[in-house]
Amino acid sequence: MRFVVVAGTPSSGKTSVMVHTIRHLLKNNLQVAVCKIDCLQTSDDERYLSLGIPVAVGLSDYICPDHFYVSNLEEIEAWAREQKADVLILETAGLCHRCAPAVFDCLSICVIDNLIGVDTPQKIGPMLSSSDIVVITKGDIVSQAEREVFRYKVEMVNPEASILDFNGLTGQGALALKNEILASEPLAGITGKVLRSPMPAAICSYCAGETIIGQSYQMGFIKKVDFGRVKSD
Amino acid sequence: MIKHITILGGFDKNGNQEKISELKVCSGEVLAVVGPTGSGKTQLISDIEQYAEEETLTGRKILINGQPVDKPGKKSLSRLVAQVSQNMNFVIDLSIKDFLLMHARVRGISNPEQILPELLYVTNLLSGEPVTLTTNLAQLSGGQSRALMVADVAIISNAPVVLIDEIENAGIDRLQALKILTGQGKIVLVVSHDPTLMLMSKQRVVMKNGGMDKICQTTELEKRVLKDLIGLEEQVASLRERLRQGENLGAEDGIKADVEEKERRILWQEYRYTSL
Ligand SMILES: Nc1nc2c(ncn2[C@@H]2O[C@H](COP(=O)(O)OP(=O)(O)O)[C@@H](O)[C@H]2O)c(=O)[nH]1
Ligand SMILES: Nc1ncnc2c1ncn2[C@@H]1O[C@H](COP(=O)(O)OP(=O)(O)O)[C@@H](O)[C@H]1O
Ligand SMILES: [Mg+2]
Ligand SMILES: [Mg+2]
Ligand SMILES: [Zn+2]
Ligand SMILES: [Zn+2]
Numbered sequence: 001m002r003f004v005v006v007a008g009t010p011s012s013g014k015t016s017v018m019v020h021t022i023r024h025l026l027k028n029n030l031q032v033a034v035c036k037i038d039c040l041q042t043s044d045d046e047r048y049l050s051l052g053i054p055v056a057v058g059l060s061d062y063i064c065p066d067h068f069y070v071s072n073l074e075e076i077e078a079w080a081r082e083q084k085a086d087v088l089i090l091e092t093a094g095l096c097h098r099c100a101p102a103v104f105d106c107l108s109i110c111v112i113d114n115l116i117g118v119d120t121p122q123k124i125g126p127m128l129s130s131s132d133i134v135v136i137t138k139g140d141i142v143s144q145a146e147r148e149v150f151r152y153k154v155e156m157v158n159p160e161a162s163i164l165d166f167n168g169l170t171g172q173g174a175l176a177l178k179n180e181i182l183a184s185e186p187l188a189g190i191t192g193k194v195l196r197s198p199m200p201a202a203i204c205s206y207c208a209g210e211t212i213i214g215q216s217y218q219m220g221f222i223k224k225v226d227f228g229r230v231k232s233d
Numbered sequence: 234m235i236k237h238i239t240i241l242g243g244f245d246k247n248g249n250q251e252k253i254s255e256l257k258v259c260s261g262e263v264l265a266v267v268g269p270t271g272s273g274k275t276q277l278i279s280d281i282e283q284y285a286e287e288e289t290l291t292g293r294k295i296l297i298n299g300q301p302v303d304k305p306g307k308k309s310l311s312r313l314v315a316q317v318s319q320n321m322n323f324v325i326d327l328s329i330k331d332f333l334l335m336h337a338r339v340r341g342i343s344n345p346e347q348i349l350p351e352l353l354y355v356t357n358l359l360s361g362e363p364v365t366l367t368t369n370l371a372q373l374s375g376g377q378s379r380a381l382m383v384a385d386v387a388i389i390s391n392a393p394v395v396l397i398d399e400i401e402n403a404g405i406d407r408l409q410a411l412k413i414l415t416g417q418g419k420i421v422l423v424v425s426h427d428p429t430l431m432l433m434s435k436q437r438v439v440m441k442n443g444g445m446d447k448i449c450q451t452t453e454l455e456k457r458v459l460k461d462l463i464g465l466e467e468q469v470a471s472l473r474e475r476l477r478q479g480e481n482l483g484a485e486d487g488i489k490a491d492v493e494e495k496e497r498r499i500l501w502q503e504y505r506y507t508s509l
Contacts, residue, residue, distance in 0.1 A: 115324050118335070142324050143378070144315045145336045145385045149325075152339040172279055175288040 001080060002087045003187040007101050007127050008094050008111030009120075013137035015044045016168030017111050017177070018089055022051055024178040025087055033085035035076045037069045038093045054083040062209070066092060066099030067199060073103070077190045087181060100126035102196040107184040109177075111166075113138040114150050121153045126197035128154070133180055134161045137168045235313060235393040236260055236298050238281065238420055243292025245444030246273070251293075253445035256438060260393065260418040263411065265431045267424075268440030274424045277440065278396045281422065282314050291443065315392035317382050319399045323370040329353075329381065330366035336389050348388055355384035355413060359405045376404030383410045387417075394420045401427040408433065408463065429466065432459040 008014045022032050034048040035056045048055045056079055060068030069092055080088035092101050102108035110131035112121070115138055121128060128134065134154055139147045147165075154163055162180060166173035187193075204210075205219040237259040242251035258264045266274045273291070280293045284302040287294050295302065297313075325332060333352055337345035349366060357363045360380035364373065373381065379400060386395060395414050401407050411433055415421050423430055431437050432455050439447040451459075472486060 118325060140318070141320050141322060143321050143382045143385070144317065144390055145332070145382065146323065146325055148312070148390065149332075149336050149339050167279075170279070172283060172289075176283075 001077075001085055001186055002181060002184055003077065003080075003090070003103075003106040003190065004087060004109060004181055004184075005090050005092065005101050005103065005106050006109045006111060007092045007131070008109075008135075009097075009113070009116055009124070010094050012094065012111045012113040012116070013135075013166070013168035014091050014094060014111045015047055017135055017137060017166050017174075018091060019047055019051065020168070020171035020174035021177045021181070022048070022053065022089065023171070024174050025181070026051065026053070028178075028182075030086040031084050032087045032089060033080040033083040034089045034091065035080070036091045037065055037072075039065050039095060044091060054085070060093070064096050064099060064199075066096045066101050069093075069101055070195065070199065073190050097124060097127065099199045100130050100195075100197040102126070102130045102132075103190070104194050104196055105185065105187055106190070106193070107132055107181060108196070109133045109135060110161075111135045111137060112154070114142045114147060118146070118149050118153050121150070121157045124157070129158045130196040131158065131161055132184070133177070134158060134163045135166045135173070135177065136163065137166050139165050140167050140169065234298075235420065238394065239296040239299065240277070240281070240445070241294040241296065242445055243285075243287065243289075243294070245291075245442045247442065249444070251291075251444040251446075253438065253448060256445060256448065258420050258422070260420055261415065262436075263415055263421045263423060263434035265423050265425055265434040265437035266440060267426070267431055267437050268446075272440040273443040274440050275398055276443065277438075277445070278316070278398055278422060278424060281394070282316060282396060312390075313392055314394045314396060315386045315390040316396045316398070317379065317386055317400060318397070319379075319403055321379075321382060323373065323378055323381075326369065326371055328367050328369055329364060332370055333366075333385065333389065336385065340389055340391075342389065352381075352384050352388055355387065356380045359383055359410055359413075361406065374404070379403035380405045380410075383414065387413050391417075393418075395422070397421065397423040397425075399424055399426070401425055401430060408466075429459065429462045432456070432462070 006014050006018055025032050033054045035058065036042055036044045037058045037060065039060050041059065042057060045055045045057045058068065058072055076090060108131040110128050112128065112134065114136060136151060136154065151163060164173050164176050166177065201221045203220045204222055205217060210217050237257050240256045242254040245251055266277055268274055276291060280289055280291055281295055283289065284295045285293045286301060330349065333349060334345045337348065342348065353366060360377045362374060362377055364377050383405065386392065400410065407430060411423065411430065423434065425431055432451055434451065436448055436450050438445050439449060472482065475482065
């Protein structure tokens, strides 16, 4: 089974991109299963269900959705194998910019759009820099010039990745992405595999439900702003 | 060097073989893409943009210099095609100058400062509402944006293949834009509903139900019609300008009663007759 993790900034087109790509996988008579991770609610499952494939949803609620995702990978894999999936697509919440969900030996796709601004690729961090494939959407509504600048900035951050232009509305690019997925190595089992980038700790009193502001309410991992480091430019 | 591109026909929306099985466009040529809304004009452009290899909806295949584009080469080829369409906008928050310099550096242009005057000149030539280098991109009108995009595609992107999708309503001097883009031996495909733009190309492909249905060469008669259309447009433009300047028009401003008038009438009659 191929294990594909799809991350990306909010509303970048993750679901649109994968729906088009899954259509092509289905044409090849492959069995596809999708798991969607989100925080409080999602309607992505309906869009995937309309393809007539098995879909699971995991809501992380009060936990960082990416931490929640890592601690469920084995269960998600087991579920997908039960569905006899040849390809498992896991769409992450795309909310935590610091956590990068990429796992070694899983195909990691990062979906970003041309509208987030040319300086944003540098700020996204490991979610972009550790992915195998970067899919860039919404090129249909920005100028050729901005597309070229944006792509260049992405290449700077992740020179190793294949970069695909994708139109999430028409599906232009879906075949190329399908081919990339089929060219990736199937995964024998997720257990024991390693995150490409460690996720930051999230264990302070607020993680545990604290709501009151003030030092005496803070426990666990606490980091304070360093006001000595004045930045000017 | 791209000498020509070839579109090998695939299938229309009903899965029937396209009537046109092969269409070649050489450098320095314009191909107009015409047909009703929904007939597949944008799809044809999109097939070229992604160097289709029978894998898109249409099953078309694109050859460059007679050769299929091999997959690994696609990455470097991404810079061979530039596109301008009506839906495109600038979203970046920068001055024209800073953005153009940034784009020029990305394109590896060694003396970016030196091309700025030319870019500004072309932009203002096309838009009619002048911009300055310090204008922020976010403040540009639709026409100014499209004018800047055309100037940028012509001078900075400088791609050998340019795809233009319905820019006639963009509020720019589209004839001038086409002239600028077709200079320097580019291959230009222009999707258009505008008779003047259609006739400015050597040939036009007529789309129907998703397929390339027919190729029309621009005839000698049509070239004369084109000249006439351009003349009419100039007349309208000058009337517009005079009205904008606060003038009142005189009786002589109606139909230009010049010596060519009789000839023009004959031409139009002839045209109507032959096109019936
Ligand atoms: N214009 C344009 N819109 C797109 C494109 N891709 C996605 N969208 C739109 O962007 C919005 C968010 O897409 P969605 O797939 O839900 O993003 P997700 O939140 O990352 O899964 C939707 O309204 C899509 O129709 C694209 O390439 N071009
Ligand atoms: N040969 C074809 N086979 C299947 N679908 C097609 C074909 N050509 C075009 N289409 C689809 O038809 C719709 C309208 O085509 P489009 O290119 O947008 O038309 P136009 O630009 O002429 O208005 C699009 O969804 C397009 O993908
Ligand atoms: Mg989604
Ligand atoms: Mg169109
Ligand atoms: Zn996180
Ligand atoms: Zn916390």
